[in-house]
Structures are given as C-alpha cells and as structure tokens.
Amino acid sequence: MKMNPFDPKKPKKSPAFKMPTFKPSVIIMSAVGVVIVALAVATVLVAVQNEKQSQSSLMENLPTADPYYFLHNGTEASPSPSPSAVLPETGWVQTGDFGSSVKIRLGPSTDSLSLTLVRDREPVKILSVTDIQEDGYQWYQVEYGEDKGYVRSDFLVFEEPDPLPDILYGIEVADTVTGKKMYSRLDYVSHAAPDVIVDLTLAKDDNFIGKKMYSADVALIQYSTGQKLAAAAKALADQGYQLVLWDAYRPYSVSVAMYEYVSDPTLLADPKKGSKHNRGAAVDVTLYKNGKPLNMPTDDRVMDVDESSRGAYMTAEQHTLLDILTQAMEDAGFSTYTSEWWHFNDADWEDYPVMDYPLSMFE
Numbered sequence: 001m002k003m004n005p006f007d008p009k010k011p012k013k014s015p016a017f018k019m020p021t022f023k024p025s026v027i028i029m030s031a032v033g034v035v036i037v038a039l040a041v042a043t044v045l046v047a048v049q050n051e052k053q054s055q056s057s058l059m060e061n062l063p064t065a066d067p068y069y070f071l072h073n074g075t076e077a078s079p080s081p082s083p084s085a086v087l088p089e090t091g092w093v094q095t096g097d098f099g100s101s102v103k104i105r106l107g108p109s110t111d112s113l114s115l116t117l118v119r120d121r122e123p124v125k126i127l128s129v130t131d132i133q134e135d136g137y138q139w140y141q142v143e144y145g146e147d148k149g150y151v152r153s154d155f156l157v158f159e160e161p162d163p164l165p166d167i168l169y170g171i172e173v174a175d176t177v178t179g180k181k182m183y184s185r186l187d188y189v190s191h192a193a194p195d196v197i198v199d200l201t202l203a204k205d206d207n208f209i210g211k212k213m214y215s216a217d218v219a220l221i222q223y224s225t226g227q228k229l230a231a232a233a234k235a236l237a238d239q240g241y242q243l244v245l246w247d248a249y250r251p252y253s254v255s256v257a258m259y260e261y262v263s264d265p266t267l268l269a270d271p272k273k274g275s276k277h278n279r280g281a282a283v284d285v286t287l288y289k290n291g292k293p294l295n296m297p298t299d300d301r302v303m304d305v306d307e308s309s310r311g312a313y314m315t316a317e318q319h320t321l322l323d324i325l326t327q328a329m330e331d332a333g334f335s336t337y338t339s340e341w342w343h344f345n346d347a348d349w350e351d352y353p354v355m356d357y358p359l360s361m362f363e
Contacts, residue, residue, distance in 0.1 A: 087126050087129060087140075088126055088158045089125065090124070090126060090158075091123070091124055092121055092123050092124070092156070092157050092158075092159075092160055093119070093120055093123075093151065093156065094121065094156065094157045095120045095155060097120065098120060098218070098362060099119070099164075099168075099188030099218070099362060100191065101118060101119050101120065101191045102117070102118050102151060102155045103115075103116075104124075104147055105150050106150070107149075108133055108139030108141075108150045108152075109135070109139075112150070115147045115149045116144065116145070116147045116149075117191070118144055118151070119188075119191050120164075121163070121164055123160075124142040124156075126141075126142055127140075127141040127142060128140070128141040129141070135152075138153040139151065139152055139153065140153060142156075164362075165361050167185070167355075167357060168188075169185065170183065171183070171184065171185075172184075175274075175353035175354050176252045176278070176353070176355060176356050177273065180353065182351070182352060182353040183351075184279075184352055184353055184355065185223040186221065186249060186280050187226045188220060188362070189219035189221050189226060189229070189245060191226075192225075192226025192230060193226055193233050193243075194230075195230070196233050196244070196245050197242055197243070197245065197288060198245050199244055199245065199246060200217050200218075200247065202250070203216065203217035203218075204217075208303055209262075210261075213254050213257065214251075214254065215358050215359050215360040216358075216359040216360045216363040217363075218359045218362045219249075220248060220249035220362060221249055221280050221281075221283070222279070224348070225280060225283075228333040228334060228346060229243075231333075232328045232331070235331060235332065236328045239324065241287050241288070241294075241324065241325075242287065242289065242291070243285055244286045244288050245284070246285065246286065246301060246342060247284040247301075248283050248284075249278075249280035250277035250278055251278070251355070251356050252274060252278045252354055253356050253358075255268065255275050255277065255278055256271045266305055266339050267303055267340070274354035276346075276349045278356070279349055279353060279354055279355065280352060280355070281345065281348070281351075281352050282345045282346065283344055284301060284340070284343050285325070285342060287321055287324070295315070295318055296318060296322065296325075297312065297314050297318045297322060301342060305339050308339060308340045308341060308342075309339050310322075310336065310338050310339075310341050311338070312341075322341055329344045333346065333348070334347065
C-alpha cells in the first residue's frame with residue numbers, strides 16, 4: 001500500500017537552511033562605493049555653500065553692481081539698475097572758490113548749453129549719474145529750482161558743507177555809524193556778475209595807497225547792486241567791451257585806515273559819515289577790450305583830483321570811452337561821481353547800512 005504524500009498524518013520534513021556565503025572582495029568593493037558616494041555628496045554640498053558665500057561677499061563688496069548678475073551663469077553683467085535707486089537724494093555744489101558759481105548744463109559736457117548758475121554751497125536734488133565721459137568725469141543729473149541739467153562730479157559733495165556767513169543770505173544789520181537797523185544782503189561779484197573781470201587793487205601791495213588794505217582778495221556787492229552791475233556788463237559786452245572792477249564793498253575799518261593816509265573828503269569818504277563802498281552800493285570800474293586795458297582817462301585810481309575828475313583834460317578817445325562806460329552804468333541804475341571818473345553809486349545806496357565785515361570772513 002502506497003502512502004499518500006499529501007496525507008496529513010505523515011510528518012513533513014523541513015528543508016535544510018543554508019547560510020549564504022560572501023566573498024571578501026565583494027564586501028570591500030561595496031564599502032568603498034558607499035564612501036565614494038558619501039564624499040561626492042559632501043563635496044557638492046560644500047561647493048554650493050561656498051558659492052553662496054562667494055555671491056554674498058561679492059554683493060556686499062560691490063553695492064552698486066547689478067544684483068541679478070550674481071543669480072545667473074552668464075559671463076557678462078546685465079545693465080546696472082537705475083542710479084536713482086542708490087544715489088543720495090541731495091548734493092551740494094562746491095567749487096573750491098568760495099562764493100563762485102557752477103553752470104548747470106543741458107547735457108553732460110562743457111560744450112553743452114548752460115541752463116543756469118548755482119552758487120557755491122547751494123543744494124541740488126540728485127536725479128541720476130552718467131558713466132565716465134570723454135572728459136574723464138561722471139556727470140550728475142540734478143534739479144535746481146525749475147531747471148534740470150548736468151553738473152560735473154568734481155563740483156558736487158554729498159555732505160552738507162559749512163554755511164556761508166549770514167549776511168550773504170540777507171539779515172538786518174545795524175549801521176556802523178548811525179546804529180540804525182537796515183536790511184542787507186551781500187553777494188560775491190563773481191556770482192552776481194560773472195562776466196565782470198575782478199581786479200581788486202586794494203587786495204594788492206601795488207595800489208594807489210601804496211600798501212595792501214584788504215584782508216582777502218574777495219569782491220562783494222549788495223545783491224541788487226550786483227544785478228545792476230551784471231546788466232551794465234552785458235550792455236558793454238554787446239558793444240565788444242569788458243567791464244573791469246577795481247573795487248566794490250569796502251569794510252568801514254578799512255575806510256578809516258585809508259583816511260589816515262589821504263585826509264581829503266573829496267577823494268575818500270569822511271569816516272564820520274561812512275562811504276557808499278561801506279554799504280556795498282558803489283563800484284570802481286574801467287573798460288577792457290579783448291582782455292587788454294583801453295585808453296581810459298587814467299590807468300588806475302589816483303589821488304589827484306586834477307587827473308581823476310570828470311572835468312579833467314581828456315583826449316577825444318578817452319572822452320568817448322568814458323561816455324560809453326557812463327551810458328551803460330547809468331542805464332543799469334548807477335549814478336556818477338564828479339571827482340572820480342571810475343566811481344559809480346547805486347542809485348538806491350541809501351537803502352543799505354554802513355558795514356564792517358572783514359573780507360577774510362568770506363574767503
């Protein structure tokens with residue numbers, strides 16, 4: 001009788017378990033592979049971290065560079081962002097010549113049309129900045145009043161400079177002689193009338209007094225008197241002449257010292273009354289042409305009324321030139337002085353006080 005192999009009564013024999021066998025070389029190769037993969041992953045992570053740190057460092061060290069450049073793999077940076085996003089909002093004109101002016105131009109070039117003048121230390125609104133131009137400078141686009149134009153970079157600073165003396169902004173001043181308070185606003189001749197050639201003789205050793213009388217070579221004038229002087233200079237320029245200034249505002253103490261040398265109220269104002277020069281409302285002028293002196297009644301101011309007077313002898317040429325000068329000055333709002341052909345008073349001189357601001361305050 002055969003036994004049924006599927007008979008549940010027959011005990012089953014479990015198959016024998018065999019332990020797998022591994023060769024030593026396979027084990028070693030597997031371990032090495034794991035290490036290599038781990039090192040590769042670590043290397044990639046370190047490289048990514050270093051790249052991020054490098055990008056961050058570059059962006060910190062180059063704040064004006066285009067930030068998008070560091071997020072791309074391109075070899076060239078994309079265009080810089082608008083300068084207005086990184087530029088200061090305000091700048092101040094600084095000329096290096098206290099009180100002089102800078103021209104705002106239509107374009108970023110000294111050949112471009114001049115729109116207006118900005119006086120030394122006045123603020124302007126910064127709009128943008130150019131790349132370096134052919135002249136070697138960047139130019140800033142600025143806004144000044146209603147004008148928008150360009151100023152060269154070496155004429156701008158971005159920290160507010162020390163203010164000018166208050167008298168240049170306009171203040172009430174006590175007249176040195178009478179004590180009466182009057183409004184006064186001085187201005188630099190170089191700003192008020194930039195086309196006038198300044199030859200301030202009392203700031204030199206060689207003059208009609210014979211010694212230097214001014215503490216600085218700075219020509220000042222009442223603001224409104226300066227406007228009249230500019231008008232006269234333009235009228236003369238239209239005829240081919242240049243207006244040359246010998247003197248304008250004179251400190252009261254200088255007039256006192258000068259009177260000690262020349263005690264003649266015809267040639268120098270009596271200190272008891274003060275001079276129109278002390279008010280910044282008188283000028284001493286002459287004429288040039290093509291940068292050279294013309295044949296005027298005298299070559300300089302002189303302390304001799306026989307030579308300085310308008311009634312003194314003059315050649316026909318001298319008389320003609322003096323008439324041209326006088327006409328331009330009178331048309332602009334000045335009056336003549338009989339004893340000195342070069343001296344002209346602002347017709348409104350009485351509106352201004354006698355002052356004693358030393359010129360060294362303004363250099």
